[in-house]
Every structure is written in C-alpha cells, then in structure tokens.
Amino acid sequence: xxxxxxxxxxxxxxxxxxxxxxxxxxxxxxxxxxxxxxxxxxxxxxxxxxxxxxxxxxxxxxxxxxxxxxxxxxxxxxxxxxxxxxxxxxxxxxxxxxxxxxxxxxxxxxxxxxxxx
Amino acid sequence: xxxxxxxxxxxxxxxxxxxxxxxxxxxxxxxxxxxxxxxxxxxxxxxxxxxxxxxxxxxxxxxxxxxxxxxxxxxxxxxxxxxxxxxxxxxxxxxxxxxxxxxxxxxxxxxxxxxxx
Numbered sequence: 001x002x003x004x005x006x007x008x009x010x011x012x013x014x015x016x017x018x019x020x021x022x023x024x025x026x027x028x029x030x031x032x033x034x035x036x037x038x039x040x041x042x043x044x045x046x047x048x049x050x051x052x053x054x055x056x057x058x059x060x061x062x063x064x065x066x067x068x069x070x071x072x073x074x075x076x077x078x079x080x081x082x083x084x085x086x087x088x089x090x091x092x093x094x095x096x097x098x099x100x101x102x103x104x105x106x107x108x109x110x111x112x113x114x115x116x117x
Numbered sequence: 118x119x120x121x122x123x124x125x126x127x128x129x130x131x132x133x134x135x136x137x138x139x140x141x142x143x144x145x146x147x148x149x150x151x152x153x154x155x156x157x158x159x160x161x162x163x164x165x166x167x168x169x170x171x172x173x174x175x176x177x178x179x180x181x182x183x184x185x186x187x188x189x190x191x192x193x194x195x196x197x198x199x200x201x202x203x204x205x206x207x208x209x210x211x212x213x214x215x216x217x218x219x220x221x222x223x224x225x226x227x228x229x230x231x232x233x234x
Binding site: 038039040043073076078080099112114115 | 155156190195197216229231232
C-alpha cells in the first residue's frame with residue numbers, strides 16, 4: 001500500500017531536483033515508464049519528457065522550491081496533495097493541487113495538476 | 118470544446134435527480150457507457166452501476182441536495198469543481214472536490230472525487 005505523504009514528498013523532491021540525471025533516476029524509481037503529466041501550463045508523456053518538462057519549468061523560477069501545503073489525502077489508487085512555489089523566505093508565487101494515480105507497482109502512472117488561486 | 122460550468126452543473130443535476138429512470142437518461146446523455154467513478158466512500162463502473170450507486174447515496178441523505186461551491190476550472194480534457202451537500206437552508210453536511218475526465222465526444226469518462234474538510 002502506498003503512503004500518500006511519501007508519494008507527495010517524493011513527487012516534490014523530483015520537482016526540486018536541480019540535476020537532470022538525478023531527477024531522471026528519481027523518476028525511474030517512482031514513476032512508471034509511460035507516466036502521463038498534465039497541468040494547465042504543461043503536459044508530457046513518459047519519464048524522459050517529464051524530466052525535460054520539469055527542467056524547463058525550473059529555469060523559469062531560479063532559486064525557487066516547491067513545498068507541501070496541508071496534508072495529502074488518498075483513496076484507492078489516488079493521492080491528492082497541494083503545494084506552494086516560493087523563493088527562499090519569499091512570498092508564494094504559485095500554488096496548486098495535484099491528483100496522482102498510482103499503478104499496481106506503487107509508481108506514479110498519471111498526474112493531473114490544477115493551479116489554486 | 119466542453120464548458121466546465123455546464124459539465125459541473127449537469128453532473129450535480131445527476132446527483133440531485135430523485136428519479137432513477139430520469140437519472141439514467143441523464144447519465145446516457147452526458148457520460149460514456151464505460152464511465153468510471155471513485156471517491157473515498159464509493160466506486161462504480163458503467164452508467165447503470167453509477168446510477169444505482171447514486172441512488173444508494175441519496176437514500177442516506179433524504180431532503181439534501183448537492184450545490185456547486187466556487188467556480189469550476191478546466192484544462193485539456195479535465196474539469197475540477199467543488200460541491201457542498203446540505204438540506205434546504207440547513208448547514209453543510211459534506212463537501213468535496215471532483216476531478217472529471219472528458220472523452221472525445223464531450224462525455225464524462227471518469228470521476229475521481231475527494232472529500233474536503
């Protein structure tokens with residue numbers, strides 16, 4: 001059984017990983033090969049494309065990091081959690097809520113993200 | 118292109134429909150035949166099973182109705198909206214946020230629901 005807190009923290013660690021090779025390694029460990037990602041601004045299919053997409057997103061917010069907001073919840077193969085994006089000690093520049101589908105191996109198979117106002 | 122407000126209002130109208138035959142007719146119009154539904158308390162697959170599931174949920178809250186909370190948002194084939202459940206002029210007894218996947222024909226193919234505290 002997957003633990004929603006671990007899923008959420010590992011997920012944000014992927015977004016916060018500055019090294020692309022390390023990030024791809026984290027994706028290989030925790031995401032299925034054909035994982036799908038879609039939010040209002042970006043979409044990608046497969047670990048490699050998702051790794052590149054995160055790289056591009058990170059270049060837009062140098063010095064910023066994603067952090068968990070509130071407590072993840074979960075039922076069946078689904079996990080929901082919210083996050084904030086902010087620079088060190090800076091104000092929140094974005095926030096969102098992601099819904100993650102976990103596959104039978106406990107890996108992330110799909111992410112659908114929304115931005116919160 | 119689907120309109121998120123219409124999707125959300127039609128969705129809640131299905132839940133608020135007391136007549137099972139009418140509800141199945143609404144499901145046939147707006148949901149795909151093999152639609153999937155899952156929230157923390159219930160899950161069902163296919164229009165008929167979803168129609169029965171809603172019947173059972175409704176019997177637990179006689180005189181209550183679902184109403185839209187806030188504004189639906191959407192990107193690509195996904196719609197997100199929040200709802201409240203309350204009796205007429207009564208306090209909210211439950212609330213949640215649902216994520217809906219729309220198929221190529223503009224019909225609901227999947228609902229993943231979460232309860233909000």
